[in-house]
Amino acid sequence: MFSRIARPSLAVCSSARNFSSSSQNNAKVAVLGASGGIGQPLSLLLKNSHRVTHLSLYDVMHTPGVAADLSHISTKAKVTGHLGIDQLADAVKDADLILIPAGVPRKPGMTRDDLFNTNAGIVRDLCEVCAEVCPDAIMGIITNPVNPTVPIAEEVYKRKNAFNENKINIFGVTSLDVVRANTFVAELKGLDVDKINVPVIGGHSGVTIIPLPSQATPAVSFPQEDRTRLTERIQNAGTEVVEAKAGAGSATLSMAFAAARFAYKVLDALNGADNKVECAYVRSAKTPAAYFATPLLLGKNGVEKNLGIPKTIEYEAQLIENAMPELQSNIKKGIDFMSK
Numbered sequence: 001m002f003s004r005i006a007r008p009s010l011a012v013c014s015s016a017r018n019f020s021s022s023s024q025n026n027a028k029v030a031v032l033g034a035s036g037g038i039g040q041p042l043s044l045l046l047k048n049s050h051r052v053t054h055l056s057l058y059d060v061m062h063t064p065g066v067a068a069d070l071s072h073i074s075t076k077a078k079v080t081g082h083l084g085i086d087q088l089a090d091a092v093k094d095a096d097l098i099l100i101p102a103g104v105p106r107k108p109g110m111t112r113d114d115l116f117n118t119n120a121g122i123v124r125d126l127c128e129v130c131a132e133v134c135p136d137a138i139m140g141i142i143t144n145p146v147n148p149t150v151p152i153a154e155e156v157y158k159r160k161n162a163f164n165e166n167k168i169n170i171f172g173v174t175s176l177d178v179v180r181a182n183t184f185v186a187e188l189k190g191l192d193v194d195k196i197n198v199p200v201i202g203g204h205s206g207v208t209i210i211p212l213p214s215q216a217t218p219a220v221s222f223p224q225e226d227r228t229r230l231t232e233r234i235q236n237a238g239t240e241v242v243e244a245k246a247g248a249g250s251a252t253l254s255m256a257f258a259a260a261r262f263a264y265k266v267l268d269a270l271n272g273a274d275n276k277v278e279c280a281y282v283r284s285a286k287t288p289a290a291y292f293a294t295p296l297l298l299g300k301n302g303v304e305k306n307l308g309i310p311k312t313i314e315y316e317a318q319l320i321e322n323a324m325p326e327l328q329s330n331i332k333k334g335i336d337f338m339s340k
């Protein structure tokens with residue numbers, strides 16, 4: 001079974017070298033954790049995108065079936081399935097973009113930090129291969145807890161001499177916070193959700209999630225009581241889904257939508273499209289925390305320009321201040337994990 005899967009994936013991947021390019025219509029995207037609750041719908045959205053010519057699916061289970069299923073869809077992306085660590089290098093070779101939703105999700109009563117012990121090692125091991133095989137690929141890490149998994153990834157790249165201090169190509173995907181903020185604000189204000197943009201900065205857990213509705217476009221205003229309720233709903237939205245799923249996992253479909261939104265912007269920017277801006281969690285010189293989500297102008301190498309913390313009102317400035325201790329401690333936990 002194992003060797004039957006290995007051969008075709010090798011064959012396809014050697015020809016996949018030709019796919020690697022900075023053209024949106026000629027991009028190889030690898031999904032690591034492709035068989036999971038996020039991985040499957042995300043892979044479907046990518047298979048449905050004109051931007052992708054090679055969709056490479058990696059997991060420790062079920063990728064032959066997921067790849068066979070998706071490969072029957074009449075869109076142009078070639079689909080390859082890769083199973084187990086021995087096939088990871090082929091899965092990511094020549095990738096333009098790697099998305100990582102591999103790892104365990106929360107159950108009711110757990111915090112994202114409770115996932116650290118399992119997921120930190122998974123991200124480390126995946127990044128070790130990526131650092132060796134495709135250090136320049138853009139990487140979007142979805143695996144929780146995002147606040148420390150992104151520093152872990154960069155520490156791996158440093159150890160493998162694959163780290164480029166002049167370039168930011170490793171992102172924590174926080175687009176779901178923006179998607180939720182847009183949805184909730186549009187609902188509250190009766191606006192067209194397609195036309196609203198609410199920046200969300202900071203990190204991706206509890207108080208480190210900092211929505212900035214004062215900077216929304218179009219402009220919206222709230223009495224303070226509503227602003228507080230909105231902020232808390234966005235901060236707790238992941239838990240809202242975990243509780244509603246009652247033990248069957250956390251957000252998967254909305255996360256797949258959000259990760260696809262992130263991926264499409266990255267791929268469009270790789271193809272030279274201007275003005276592709278997305279909030280994401282990256283190494284940052286713009287705040288006291290070494291990693292911080294802000295609006296980023298995307299380009300051919302990842303972050304073209306960090307647009308920094310937008311203007312804030314006093315309430316939002318206080319949220320930023322409140323978030324710093326937890327965020328800094330989460331980042332330290334990731335870096336300490338790698339120095340053991």
Ligand SMILES: NC(=O)C1=CN([C@@H]2O[C@H](COP(=O)(O)OP(=O)(O)OC[C@H]3O[C@@H](n4cnc5c(N)ncnc54)[C@H](O)[C@@H]3O)[C@@H](O)[C@H]2O)C=CC1
Pocket residue numbers: 032033034035036037038039058059060061101102103104105106115119122126141142143144145146173174175176177204249250251252255
């Ligand atoms: N950044 C964000 O906004 C969000 C992050 N998440 C996180 O995404 C992660 C995945 O969530 P789900 O897809 O719901 O979980 P899931 O359990 O449904 O899927 C995870 C997949 O990862 C695979 N996997 C486990 N170890 C692996 C390894 N070493 N290499 C490759 N694949 C491996 C599993 O086989 C499984 O297919 C969780 O950590 C969750 O907390 C979830 C929602 C939002």
Ligand SMILES: O=C([O-])CC(=O)C(=O)O
Pocket residue numbers: 105106112144176237238239241242250251
């Ligand atoms: O809450 C979770 O565990 C999953 C997640 O990150 C989210 O839905 O924002």
